[in-house]
Amino acid sequence: MSEPITRRKILVNYRIRASRCVNCGRTYFPPKFFCNNEGRKSQMDFVDYFYSKGTLISGSVIRKPTNKFLYMGSFMSAIVTFEDGNIRIPGRITDYIPPEEELDITQFTGNNVMPRFRRLYTDGSQGLIYYSSLNFSFEDDYYPYQKYVKIEHSNVSERPGIVSYGVYLPKFRIKSKSESILGVKERTVAFVDEDATTFAVEAGKRTLIHAGVDNRYLKKCFLGSESTPYAVKPSMSTVCQALQLGEEYDGGFFSGGIDSQFACKAATDLFIDAAALVAYPTFDGEYVMVIGSDNSQAERNDPLDFTVGAGAAAFLFGKRDVIATLDYYVPYTSDTPDFYRREGQMYPKHGGRFTGEPAYFKHVVTAMKTALKISGLSPKDIRFVVCHSPNAKFPYLAAQEVGFQKDQIEPGLVVKYVGNLYSGSSPTALAAVLDIADPGDRILMTSYGSGAGSESYIFTITKEIENKRERTIPVKQQIESPCKEYVDYGTYRKWKEIGG
Numbered sequence: 001m002s003e004p005i006t007r008r009k010i011l012v013n014y015r016i017r018a019s020r021c022v023n024c025g026r027t028y029f030p031p032k033f034f035c036n037n038e039g040r041k042s043q044m045d046f047v048d049y050f051y052s053k054g055t056l057i058s059g060s061v062i063r064k065p066t067n068k069f070l071y072m073g074s075f076m077s078a079i080v081t082f083e084d085g086n087i088r089i090p091g092r093i094t095d096y097i098p099p100e101e102e103l104d105i106t107q108f109t110g111n112n113v114m115p116r117f118r119r120l121y122t123d124g125s126q127g128l129i130y131y132s133s134l135n136f137s138f139e140d141d142y143y144p145y146q147k148y149v150k151i152e153h154s155n156v157s158e159r160p161g162i163v164s165y166g167v168y169l170p171k172f173r174i175k176s177k178s179e180s181i182l183g184v185k186e187r188t189v190a191f192v193d194e195d196a197t198t199f200a201v202e203a204g205k206r207t208l209i210h211a212g213v214d215n216r217y218l219k220k221c222f223l224g225s226e227s228t229p230y231a232v233k234p235s236m237s238t239v240c241q242a243l244q245l246g247e248e249y250d251g252g253f254f255s256g257g258i259d260s261q262f263a264c265k266a267a268t269d270l271f272i273d274a275a276a277l278v279a280y281p282t283f284d285g286e287y288v289m290v291i292g293s294d295n296s297q298a299e300r301n302d303p304l305d306f307t308v309g310a311g312a313a314a315f316l317f318g319k320r321d322v323i324a325t326l327d328y329y330v331p332y333t334s335d336t337p338d339f340y341r342r343e344g345q346m347y348p349k350h351g352g353r354f355t356g357e358p359a360y361f362k363h364v365v366t367a368m369k370t371a372l373k374i375s376g377l378s379p380k381d382i383r384f385v386v387c388h389s390p391n392a393k394f395p396y397l398a399a400q401e402v403g404f405q406k407d408q409i410e411p412g413l414v415v416k417y418v419g420n421l422y423s424g425s426s427p428t429a430l431a432a433v434l435d436i437a438d439p440g441d442r443i444l445m446t447s448y449g450s451g452a453g454s455e456s457y458i459f460t461i462t463k464e465i466e467n468k469r470e471r472t473i474p475v476k477q478q479i480e481s482p483c484k485e486y487v488d489y490g491t492y493r494k495w496k497e498i499g500g
Helices: 005-013 067-072 196-211 235-243 268-279 352-375 394-402 406-412 422-434 463-471 475-479 489-499
Strands: 017-021 044-048 054-062 075-082 087-093 112-122 129-138 156-168 172-175 186-189 218-224 247-249 252-254 256-260 287-295 310-320 324-333 384-387 442-446 453-461
Touching: 005 017, 005 129, 054 087, 054 112, 054 129, 067 112, 112 196, 129 196, 129 235, 156 196, 156 268, 156 422, 172 489, 186 310, 186 489, 196 235, 196 287, 196 310, 196 463, 218 235, 218 268, 235 256, 268 287, 268 310, 268 324, 268 453, 287 422, 310 422, 324 352, 352 384, 352 394, 352 442, 352 453, 384 394, 384 406, 384 422, 394 406, 406 422, 422 442, 422 475
Parallel strands: 087 129, 218 256, 218 287, 384 442
Antiparallel strands: 017 044, 054 075, 075 087, 112 129, 156 310, 156 324, 172 186, 247 252, 287 310, 324 453, 442 453
């Protein structure tokens, strides 16, 4: 019995999967199980173009899309070739808003494009969400092309830690009306076809490229988020399928994981679990991925609505070629109801005066001070300090209270330019300082999640970090990209409500 059509589309569209005849080399998309030249006795292999670069050969602007794609408004369809024109694939250009006037498509022909994992459409407000990599962005636009090269790893660390990381920040931004909004100058905005799941796939993809690790060696994937598009159905399984994490078997993969939820520390809470797993003998030579991803939720014109952003950060934990060892860990939790969202509610609520003190400051400061105490370190022994950033004011004040100085705090305050990424906040700030850290540097990262809790980690940078620099897309590069585009408040709200 064949699999349902939805499942068959997933197997083809997530990776742009094609079939190739072993004898004559002819390639087919959608894949066929026999070759037109060789007949039914032909032997076929599967290939995919998930990490490939294609070329746009034709397209058109769709001004009146069908009902499934009305949410997109006008968009550009495309025919893309791979393998020097041996295969042609239909798709859509994403992160591009066609102008209202007539557009000459020929100006784009010959441009290189890369697949992007995005939403296609949904079966109404209560139906399935369909994703695909048949969405392409231009190479000379915001997203640079990265080749995925698998490298043999053998340098085993005494302590487990971070092997690689990847951050995905959307192309679109919205400027704050005033920089006085708790220090947040501008924020990242999810495009109309993006959500926490697509962010997670793109961040995970960059993490694999940064590591050069074979995806078959990933045993688990944890996805922390408070804005996953399903209430019941893990986004982790979509990430696992798209990134092909673990050994493949019958269309599935020998790997596991969960979606986790603890407000803004849903991902960082699992760093210690990932490190513990890879240190366990059963995981010898294998890896665990942890992703923090959110299209941060906020009600229209709520104070939160002027500080929230969108994006994801992914980290790979293991014991081989570690770039930062995990040396100390301190969790601290209390039932402090400062921020919450009840079942069925679309947006979170504030717990009034709980928000700053005794919620954020009590937990963050306590966890930081305790981490320094048990490690025997002082603030001057730490090169960079990173805190969860609901805004640019809170983390600065908390770090100063513990004794840290401006030069230790500022490099991690990326919230000024991307907003509060919720589950991606602390991980993205950590990635930003990893981008510039030197071997021997210590980093203290302290998360915070409403409800409430914090955990502090102390990492030590190894010399291995220098060997992987060229395979990263630095956070600063994404923040300062000349290709980013700004939208108005109405567009921001429209896109957020579609993808949130």
